[in-house]
Amino acid sequence: MSEVTVLGLGRVGYRTLKLLHELLSQASFNAVDANPGVKPLVEALGRTVFHAYSQDVLKQLAKKSDLIVTALPSSTAFPILKSLAEECVDIVDVSFTREDPYLLEPVVEKCGSVFIPDAGFAPGYSNLVAGYVERELGELESIDIMVGGIPSYPVPPLGYVVTWNPLDLIEEYKRPARIIRNGEVVAVDPLSETVTVDVEGVGRLEGFVSDGLRTLLRNTKARNMREITLRWPGHVGLMKFLRDLGLMSEEYVEINNNRVQPVRLLAKIFEARLKADVNDVAILHVEATGTSGGRYVETAVLQGTVENPATPYFTALVHAYASYLVVKGLVKPGVQPLENMSEHKHKFKEYLESKNVKINIKR
Known part of the structure; x- marks a missing residue:
């Protein structure tokens, strides 16, 4: 059974967690946030243990998680992502960072792990x-x-x-x-x-x-x-x-x-x-x-x-489905922004349409 940690339970992160419960019906979850007030909300979902954020807690969870799914404030995201990458855990991130995601490529390649940056609506x-x-x-x-x-x-x-x-x-x-x-x-x-x-x-x-x-x-x-x-x-x-x-x-x-x-x-x-x-x-x-x-x-x-609201929900849909593909072993190791995952386009389209996204294509 997979163990997935969701870090950041704001407008996007909480929606992503709920969607992952649907997509990964056999997985167990950890939910991490600086606000302990969200604990009853996330634990009511079932199969989820809440943890108040600290660097030590995050390091422990990284060692036992199959995947960490991140939705962090732009002001703090990159240092946290860097510390997680150094733990050699797979990461699917939706946080905006000014830093180039490819700065983490040497660490990710050394670990043989997966890092998907910008896994949201746009970019995403x-x-x-x-x-x-x-x-x-x-x-x-x-x-x-x-x-x-x-x-x-x-x-x-x-x-x-x-x-x-x-x-x-x-x-x-x-x-x-x-x-x-x-x-x-x-x-x-x-x-x-x-x-x-x-x-x-x-x-x-x-x-x-x-x-x-x-x-x-x-x-x-x-x-x-x-x-x-x-x-x-x-x-x-x-x-x-x-x-x-x-x-x-x-x-x-x-x-x-x-x-x-x-x-x-x-x-x-x-x-x-x-x-x-x-x-x-x-x-x-x-x-x-x-x-x-x-x-x-x-x-x-x-x-x-x-x-x-549509924008955080659309963002969470992409975030969750990219995470699902990683858990299922369908994403090759490395820094993999979504433009590198075009072979999964039809799967994303089917999933989004199942969630009421209207998609029209003309050639």
């Missing part, structure tokens, strides 16, 4: 689609990976609802976005241009270039490649206005003898004012052309509810 399923497209079409002339987690209708005043750390959200509109243009990796202003796309089942959306290609920059051969974050029309212009006005700046300004960073003030305003109990939708829309002329378009849409 988006990578799987990109890898599959390259497998189908060969070298790519262009690929646009368009992703969005948005309210089901444009909520005033920005057409958006904040459901995650507002500082991390604002960073998306500031951080230079790495794309591939004419075969070269270049960094561009994320708000330098607006893209418009009609998504079947959702409607017309607009997007801005975002820095989400990550391992695809290394592993996917494309002459031109971009990730585009989708929003309701009008949103990008409003965010550019706020940025150009200086409200996303980290430089201190003095107000009545108090030093304030405008970006932190804006984040607080977003946290307070961009809230609404509305359903949401997670969207992935990929358009690709091969250098030999082939074309591939895939659209994946998941409608969410207030109780079960």
Whole structure:
């Protein structure tokens, strides 16, 4: 019987744990979190022992677990992942880290273990689609990976609802976005241009270039490649206005003898004012052309509810299924972002569709 440890029981991690209970009906589970208040919730699932987080506890669990499934805050994720990799345990991770996952490759290769980084919605399923497209079409002339987690209708005043750390959200509109243009990796202003796309089942959306290609920059051969974050029309212009006005700046300004960073003030305003109990939708829309002329378009849409929002649920679905494949011994050792696992694309598609993700493919 397999023993699986899930580390981090937030919006994604807890959902992943529940899904793994369905996928691995014979496994036993450890659940680890810094908040002991979640203990009754996870132990009510059965076959699960809760552990309050500490480095010693994690080290002990790593020695006896067949797999550790991680969903950690970006501020702490990489050092913890590094310490787990050094224990030679298989890892499937969904945490965002600024560090390149391939920094762990020497340790993972020495151990002969598996490390799947970015095993979520986007990056994650988006990578799987990109890898599959390259497998189908060969070298790519262009690929646009368009992703969005948005309210089901444009909520005033920005057409958006904040459901995650507002500082991390604002960073998306500031951080230079790495794309591939004419075969070269270049960094561009994320708000330098607006893209418009009609998504079947959702409607017309607009997007801005975002820095989400990550391992695809290394592993996917494309002459031109971009990730585009989708929003309701009008949103990008409003965010550019706020940025150009200086409200996303980290430089201190003095107000009545108090030093304030405008970006932190804006984040607080977003946290307070961009809230609404509305359903949401997670969207992935990929358009690709091969250098030999082939074309591939895939659209994946998941409608969410207030109780079960689409973006964390879609993320957990991919996280859980990637973990299932590792437990079943279907992933080869090494650092294996999902673009390297395109042979499992049809299995992921079947699983996602069984969980109400609508997937449409055109060639």
